Each structure stands twice: as C-alpha cells, then as structure tokens.
Amino acid sequence: MNKLFIFQDNIDKDYRKELEYAYKLCKNSSHKVEIGNLTVDYLVDNSIEVVISNGLPKDWLFILKGLNIVTVTLDKIEKYLDLVDIVIDFKSQDSNKYFTGEIYSVCKNKDFVFDEIVNLITKLDWDTNFWGFPVAYLSSKYLTDNILLRIEKVIKRDNIKLIEYLCNCHDSKSVKFAEKNGFHFTDIRLSFEKPLNEKYDFKLPNNITFDRAKNSDIQELREFSKDLYKDSRYFFDDNFEREKVSEFYQTWIERAVLGQFDDACYCLYDNGTPFGFCTIKYNVLNTANIGLFGLSKKYQGKGLAKTLLYLIFNMLSEKNVHTVFVVTQGRNYAAQKLYQGVGFSTKTTELWYHKWL
Known part of the structure; x- marks a missing residue:
C-alpha cells in the first residue's frame, strides 16, 4: 500500500510518539508531510492509498473518505471510531474494540506488527505453500468500503484464492460488510487468559514424566494428533480436504518441536513415550501463548490434561511469564471446560470468515 504519514502540532505527546515510531518502521515505503502542507493534489499525484495520523480535522477526514x-x-x-477506517489506541482498556491496550503500543511492544495493519491485507506464505494456493489474511481487522476497495489490487496482483478474516463479534458494522461481500462464517474463536501468580504442587502418577519434546518424539506426536482437531474451521470448510487438514496440524506440532513456528513443545510421557503435548510461543511483554494442546485418546478423561496445564503454568512462571493466553473453537466444549476449570477467563470472542475467490 502507498502510505502517507501526516504530522501536526498540539497532539497528545504519547500518541505523537507512537506516530513517530510507526513512521520509522514504515518510512522505506511511506511518504511524510506536515498537515499545513497537505493538499488534495499531493494525495492524488502520489497515489496515496492509506493515510496514518494522530487524528485529523473532520473536513480532511471527509475529503479522504471521498477519495x-x-x-x-x-x-x-x-473520539475517532465513527470517523475513520481504523483506530489504534494503546491507552484504551475497551477489550470489545480492536487494537486497544498496551500490547498495541508501537513503542512498547516489538511483537506488534503495525506494518501488517496498515498494509490492510497480508499474504500468508507458509499457508500458501502448504495448501497449494495463494492465501491472505485481512490484517486490517476493521472492514469498510475503502478497505475492500484498496485490497482489491493486492488480491489481483497475488492471485489470492482465499481470504481469511477474523472479526470481533462486537463489530456489527464489519460483520455486515463481510456477509454482504461474499465472506462466509466458518467458526467462533474464543480467547482466554490467565494470570500466573501461584505455584501448583502435585505428584505425577507412576511412570509419567514431563519434559520438552525432542526431535525423536515427532513421529509419535504426529501419529496420535492426526484426529484431534475435527472442531477446527478448516475441517468445517468443505473447500479443504480432510486429510490435508490433519496434515496441517501435524506439521504445526512438528515445527513447534523444531522451534520453527511456536517456540517450543512440552510433553507428558508414559515410560518415555509422549502422549500429551502443549506448544508455547513467548511474547515480548512477559506473556506467552499456548498454540496447540492435546492428549492421546487413550489417556483422556483421567485428569491428565489439567496436570499438563499445571506443569506448563509452573514452567512459565519460572521463566517470569506473568500471563498466558490460549484460544479454542466455539464448538469445542471440552476445551472450553478444561481451560475454565484451571482458572482461565474469557478475554474475547471473535468470528472467523472465509472468502473464496
């Protein structure tokens, strides 16, 4: 996207600092101008597609919308939610909105992929290679007429066949835009969080051990995990082959063991054979995400899933992680019950949409 950063005086210094830092991240692919030098001719002559600012006067916002x-x-x-296409507010604590809270500070969180948001749509290279056709993710989160118009160029350029869109369930405008423009609902995504402020004491059953997964565990992990993810959005989208969906999650686990996707995979072992796993990705702000979690079917219903989670909590606490996050599907009632049973609370509810082209 051809981007323009607009700077102006008399702006809250914290938000101004965010804009300045964002420009440093994007300056190789962006223009910069002070608002006093901004003209319609400048926008047109430079083929500007996205404008980034600390909030412009309403007359300029109306002009930009018209263009x-x-x-x-x-x-x-x-102040700006109803006036612009995308708002990023690291000071807000309104979890029902996109891009709110400290994790969306460009200055403080190095994991925050600001450039993906302002590029509006992101081609997913790994997914594209795996599925065998071009896949993209609508990284703007918000969905508007202008966003739909601007991503059209990328869709045609990269010959995108599938657009994945994750929409906040509270964003009724984007939901309506999605359903009006050919996106079809595939899944509910529930995000949970848990503070890590206590140590869990318990004794493992005989012959059961806990350790980081080794390369030699990969084949066993792939084998018993192949039928664990039948609640996923891919499984319920008939455009995907069922065997390929199983391979997707098996490959995810393998890459986590190798530290190539998630950062690590931890396992429960019975006499040295893995039967349960949990993949982990560490974040900059002393938090972590659980990626994939599962137990071999013969070990389910024995309380060992909770045991594995408690071991994960203790391990993360020792690494000074203060909060852990996990997501699951709306149709996966067993996972919801498990996570709530060990102290997770619901953080967000989002809707997955797919659009096939």
Whole structure:
C-alpha cells in the first residue's frame, strides 16, 4: 500500500510518539508531510492509498473518505471510531474494540506488527505453500468500503484464492460488510487468559514424566494428533480436504518441536513415550501463548490434561511469564471446560470468515 504519514502540532505527546515510531518502521515505503502542507493534489499525484495520523480535522477526514483513501488513526478510540477506517489506541482498556491496550503500543511492544495493519491485507506464505494456493489474511481487522476497495489490487496482483478474516463479534458494522461481500462464517474463536501468580504442587502418577519434546518424539506426536482437531474451521470448510487438514496440524506440532513456528513443545510421557503435548510461543511483554494442546485418546478423561496445564503454568512462571493466553473453537466444549476449570477467563470472542475467490 502507498502510505502517507501526516504530522501536526498540539497532539497528545504519547500518541505523537507512537506516530513517530510507526513512521520509522514504515518510512522505506511511506511518504511524510506536515498537515499545513497537505493538499488534495499531493494525495492524488502520489497515489496515496492509506493515510496514518494522530487524528485529523473532520473536513480532511471527509475529503479522504471521498477519495477512497483508508484512514488510520493513532489516538482516542472514543473520539475517532465513527470517523475513520481504523483506530489504534494503546491507552484504551475497551477489550470489545480492536487494537486497544498496551500490547498495541508501537513503542512498547516489538511483537506488534503495525506494518501488517496498515498494509490492510497480508499474504500468508507458509499457508500458501502448504495448501497449494495463494492465501491472505485481512490484517486490517476493521472492514469498510475503502478497505475492500484498496485490497482489491493486492488480491489481483497475488492471485489470492482465499481470504481469511477474523472479526470481533462486537463489530456489527464489519460483520455486515463481510456477509454482504461474499465472506462466509466458518467458526467462533474464543480467547482466554490467565494470570500466573501461584505455584501448583502435585505428584505425577507412576511412570509419567514431563519434559520438552525432542526431535525423536515427532513421529509419535504426529501419529496420535492426526484426529484431534475435527472442531477446527478448516475441517468445517468443505473447500479443504480432510486429510490435508490433519496434515496441517501435524506439521504445526512438528515445527513447534523444531522451534520453527511456536517456540517450543512440552510433553507428558508414559515410560518415555509422549502422549500429551502443549506448544508455547513467548511474547515480548512477559506473556506467552499456548498454540496447540492435546492428549492421546487413550489417556483422556483421567485428569491428565489439567496436570499438563499445571506443569506448563509452573514452567512459565519460572521463566517470569506473568500471563498466558490460549484460544479454542466455539464448538469445542471440552476445551472450553478444561481451560475454565484451571482458572482461565474469557478475554474475547471473535468470528472467523472465509472468502473464496
């Protein structure tokens, strides 16, 4: 996307700092101008597609909308939500909105992929190679007429066949835009969080051990995990082959063991044979995400899933991780019950949409 950063005086210094840092991240592919030098001719002559600012006067916002230019504002969400296409507000604690909270600070969180948001749509290279056709993710989160218009160029350029879109269930406008424009609902995504502020004491059953997965465990992990993910959105989208969906999650686990996708995989072992696993990805702000979690069917229903999670909590606490996150599907009631049973609380509810082209 051809981007323009607009700077102006008399702006909250914290939001101004966010904009300045964002420009440093994107300056190789962006223009920069002070608002006093901004003209319609400048926008047209430079083929600007996305404008990023700390919130512009309303007359300029209306002009940009008329030119079908996507507006991104790093400022107070309650002030600009209904005026621009995308708002990023690291000071807001409104978890029902996109891009709110400290994890969306460009300055503080090095894991925050700001450039993906302002590029609006991101081609997923690994998914593309795995599935055998071009796949993209709608990284803008918000969905508007201007965003749909601007991503069309990328879709045609990269010959995208599938667009994946994760929409906040509270964002009724984007839900309506999605359903009106050919996106079909595939899944509910539930995100949970848990603070790690206690140590769990318990004794493992005889012959059961806990350790980080080794390369020699990969074949066994792949074998018993192949039928564990029949609640996934891919399984319920008939455009995907069932065997290929199983291979997708088997490959995820293998890459986690190798530290190539998630950072690590930890296992429960029975006499040295893995039967349960949990993949982990570490974040900058002393938090971590659980990626894939599963137990071999013959070990289910014995309380060992909780045992594995408690061991994971203790291990993460020793690494100074203070909060852990995990997601599951809306149709996976067993996983929801498990996570709630060990102290996770619901953080967000989102809707997965697919659009096939």
